[in-house]
Amino acid sequence: MTTPAGDSVPIASNDDVVRVRQLVRAAAAAAGMSLVDQTKIVTAASELARNTFVHGGGGSARVEPVVNARGRAGVRLVFTDTGGGIPDVAQALTEGWTSGGGLGLGLPGARRLADEFELETEVGRGTTVTVTKWIR
């Protein structure tokens, strides 16, 4: 698998969340993703970028084009924060459970919209969420 260095951008404001969405849109379009799949991955990015900003206290997002062993292209997004971490991952991935005033759709929704989803978290150290969407 080749993973060319992607662009990394800070997430420190609501405007940065919008910027991440635009960056992901451009990367998904450049990879040749269908409009529906572009919309899905940008929506997932919006949920995850907001989590990074609101729950993680800010962090960064990396957007990178990827190609798997069979030559299939895709886009990978890595959201990293150094916030409080997630004490109960199973709970955080449960539909409708919310730590704030949201709908509890952020993490489970992003997981459904992506093809691959990986979450690493440590209480007191931070959280990294990686999602990948492959071209159909």
Next chain:
Amino acid sequence: MERVPILKIGQVLLVSIQVDLQDQTVLALQEDLADRIVRTGARGVIIDITAVDIVDSFIGRMFATIASMSRLMDAETVVVGMRPAVAITLVELGLSLGGVRTALDLEKGMRLLGAPLPAIGPGAVDSP
């Protein structure tokens, strides 16, 4: 932060979202709309999302909040112009927007609210 303009057409308030929505803009729009409904006594609100390329859970919740809020102030809300890719994504995200009325376009939304449509077209001005 950008603010979304609210236009008034008769008894209807029209919000046409033309910017990339960030969360503060969304919250400001809710407040601005509540204020305008009370000040104008509008009976309907149309949110046109033709130009909106994604609706995530925060934006989706805004539609539901505006719908409930305006109902409390005796106004109906209709969301119009949702793109097919946005609708597909919303369903997969798990957001059904129950309680929010939708119409395919602005004209159908106006009809749904029972608002009179302008009759400007060939011959419309001169017809008896």
